[in-house]
Amino acid sequence: MKKYQLMAPGPTPVPSEVLLAMAQPMIHHRTPEYDALFAEVRAGLKTLVQTEQEVLPLACSGTGAMEAAVVNTLSAGDRVAVVRAGTFGERWIEICRAFRLDVLELAAPFGQTVPAERVAAALRAEPRLRAVLVQHSETSTGVLHDVRGYAAVTRASDALLIVDAVSSLGIADLPMDAWGVDVVVAGSQKGLMLPPGLGFCALGDRAWARTRTSTLPKYYLNLTEERRCVVKNEAHFTPAVSIVVGLRQVLRMLEREGLPNVFRRHDRLARATRAGAEALGLALFARATPSPAVTAVVAPPGVDSERIVAAYAAAHNITIAGGQGEMKGTLFRLGHMGYAAELDVIVALAALEQVLADLGQPVDFGAGVRAAQKVFAEKA
Numbered sequence: 506m507k508k509y510q511l512m513a514p515g516p517t518p519v520p521s522e523v524l525l526a527m528a529q530p531m532i533h534h535r536t537p538e539y540d541a542l543f544a545e546v547r548a549g550l551k552t553l554v555q556t557e558q559e560v561l562p563l564a565c566s567g568t569g570a571m572e573a574a575v576v577n578t579l580s581a582g583d584r585v586a587v588v589r590a591g592t593f594g595e596r597w598i599e600i601c602r603a604f605r606l607d608v609l610e611l612a613a614p615f616g617q618t619v620p621a622e623r624v625a626a627a628l629r630a631e632p633r634l635r636a637v638l639v640q641h642s643e644t645s646t647g648v649l650h651d652v653r654g655y656a657a658v659t660r661a662s663d664a665l666l667i668v669d670a671v672s673s674l675g676i677a678d679l680p681m682d683a684w685g686v687d688v689v690v691a692g693s694q695k696g697l698m699l700p701p702g703l704g705f706c707a708l709g710d711r712a713w714a715r716t717r718t719s720t721l722p723k724y725y726l727n728l729t730e731e732r733r734c735v736v737k738n739e740a741h742f743t744p745a746v747s748i749v750v751g752l753r754q755v756l757r758m759l760e761r762e763g764l765p766n767v768f769r770r771h772d773r774l775a776r777a778t779r780a781g782a783e784a785l786g787l788a789l790f791a792r793a794t795p796s797p798a799v800t801a802v803v804a805p806p807g808v809d810s811e812r813i814v815a816a817y818a819a820a821h822n823i824t825i826a827g828g829q830g831e832m833k834g835t836l837f838r839l840g841h842m843g844y845a846a847e848l849d850v851i852v853a854l855a856a857l858e859q860v861l862a863d864l865g866q867p868v869d870f871g872a873g874v875r876a877a878q879k880v881f882a883e884k885a
């Protein structure tokens with residue numbers, strides 16, 4: 506028997522109390538029971554997203570929520586800017602082009618970021634830009650982009666700031682209202698410790714105003730219709746009832762821990778993971794602020810990173826992730842978001858030492874683990 510451990514940057518492990526909550530008999534969604542469940546979830550989501558706006562759950566993966574953000578706030582032919590510094594930035598571009606939007610790419614080499622000043626310059630050069638679309642945490646490279654800085658410049662313009670927070674909600678601080686972010690998009694299977702299947706969209710006042718003139722086609726993902734139902738604790742279509750039940754449990758857990766502590770925990774896990782990888786002589790892929798959700802590590806010279814991913818699985822029954830797109834073969838990614846604790850990082854690094862040794866790399870056993878433990882020994 507080899508104990509299974511999921512250490513990928515999504516989906517992430519689901520706590521047993523959440524699994525048990527979701528194993529309850531199915532309830533109907535037009536009942537007083539669902540009304541009470543959803544009332545609690547609605548309030549908890551607002552706290553989590555740090556907004557007074559409704560946070561709309563949708564029965565789709567994170568990408569569905571990304572598409573919802575685009576089709577509800579934009580119109581045919583609109584000019585939009587996209588921060589392209591990883592494969593999720595590319596996904597924004599693909600979605601925008603699928604709906605015939607006119608895309609200005611603000612590109613940076615993968616592993617790097619686009620400074621807010623470049624966004625400001627683009628907005629000055631092209632005042633007709635209708636939106637800026639970015640990731641908060643670019644999961645493919647392990648970089649955290651400067652959403653606060655982007656918001657400071659979009660707020661002073663006519664462009665909406667649309668943020669993919671799929672791998673940052675419940676992981677990194679993103680106070681939507683305080684920063685003036687116009688749209689926040691998230692999903693269930695990363696920091697929220699739930700199975701895949703729920704997407705989330707929260708729109709600020711400027712974004713809601715845009716929905717009134719948006720001409721892009723939408724039916725299932727019509728957020729105006731969705732909000733009309735959500736304010737009555739209902740859903741436009743059959744909601745993903747079981748995941749919403751699990752979500753109530755997750756929101757209670759996060760509230761018990763306290764959001765600042767949730768962010769601190771992820772920051773520590775990420776710092777320890779980076780320290781461990783570097784102590785083993787490995788380079789981090791991130792050349793900008795690293796994400797607290799996931800650490801992208803460059804494979805040693807001459808080693809295909811897919812072999813590291815395969816060795817984790819074969820020798821230790823641990824799922825990590827490799828590189829996506831052009832990064833395939835060059836990096837591997839360790840997820841430390843959601844239901845992740847200090848000793849999970851120790852396990853991931855201990856396994857990394859064994860995997861590297863098995864692949865014929867020189868390893869100072871314990872060096873990675875030791876570096877992580879030193880981070881954890883620091884006073885919080």
Ligand SMILES: *Cc1c(COP(=O)(O)O)cnc(C)c1O
Pocket residue numbers: 515566567568569593640642643644669670671672692695701
């Ligand atoms: C996981 C993820 C998504 C959504 O992916 P789905 O497979 O559609 O859930 C979007 N953006 C980022 C940054 C992600 O990490």
